[in-house]
Amino acid sequence: MDKVLLEKDGNIAVITINNPKALNALSTEVLQDLEAAVNDVKNDDDIYAVIVTGAGNKSFVAGADIAEMKDKTVEEAAEYGRFGNKVFREIETMNKPVIAAVNGFALGGGNELAMACDIRLAADTAVFGQPEVGLGITPGFGGTQRLARLVPTGIAKEILYTARNIKAPKALEIGLVNALYPAEELLDAAKKMAKGIAKNAPKAVAASKAAINKGLDGTMDEGINVEVEEFSNCFATEDQKYGMDCFLNKVKDKQFKNK
Incomplete structure (x- = not known):
């Protein structure tokens, strides 16, 4: 290049x-x-x-x-x-x-x-x-x-x-x-x-980007459906479990794994 x-x-x-x-x-x-x-x-x-x-x-x-x-x-x-x-x-x-x-x-x-x-x-x-x-x-x-x-x-x-x-x-x-x-x-x-x-969960950031981009191409109701899908899919990630455990245990220095 x-x-x-x-x-x-x-x-x-x-x-x-x-x-x-x-x-x-x-x-x-x-x-x-x-x-x-x-x-x-x-x-x-x-x-x-x-x-x-x-x-x-x-x-x-x-x-x-x-x-x-x-x-x-x-x-x-x-x-x-x-x-x-x-x-x-x-x-x-x-x-x-x-x-x-x-x-x-x-x-x-x-x-x-x-x-x-x-x-x-x-x-x-x-x-x-x-x-x-x-x-x-x-x-x-x-x-x-x-x-x-x-x-x-x-x-x-x-x-x-x-x-x-x-x-x-x-x-x-x-x-x-x-x-x-x-x-x-x-x-x-x-x-x-x-x-x-x-510093934030990479998969959650990516899902947020996808939800915004897809939602802008449709109606509000279609966008909400996209958001619910992206939101729920995050619960299959290790970073979701880790991030919420850190919140409940007051851990501030988080290290997400992009998994």
Whole structure:
């Protein structure tokens, strides 16, 4: 993986898009390396939480690779869009929480990547946007779908139709990001959150993620049924017995086994 770095620290992993000369743009090579990194952490039972960020201090991901896209045919564009969406859905549906540490420009595919993550933390200097209509195209990696699910529909349409960028404080105001940090503190803040998540029962966290994702696709009643299923399945795990025993015996320093 030349264009994506993977670092593991205890029970957390940091995936870094490493294409700084192109502001970490999402070429096919970058997407292939990202998919490889995602599959690595997804299949590592010792990793309980994941961070995605960009190399350097200018850009998280500045977008897709325009030079690569420019001359694609309709069929080639569809293949490219399907592949990008496949990778982002793997992130979105991974059985581990994923935190985006947005350290700079998150434009086009960069904003789409951030939105595929569960939680978005951003540098207070970060910039977000979907500039595609100014290039004669629509978002192609889930932007029209995720943005309208994360922020009010009218705000999503304004961002998409105007192609104007929004700064970090506005992104926080509309609920696109969870919190802002000085750029030099961002990655440490993301690691602190990831480590805090990793202290909890991994299977319970994964079940919570699955319940939210599945529930958002259906009615409230369907979502409640999903929650009951995920809730009850937790009672087949060792971590449920251990966690409740720790609570009853006032044990604070818990060590879940992901079993």
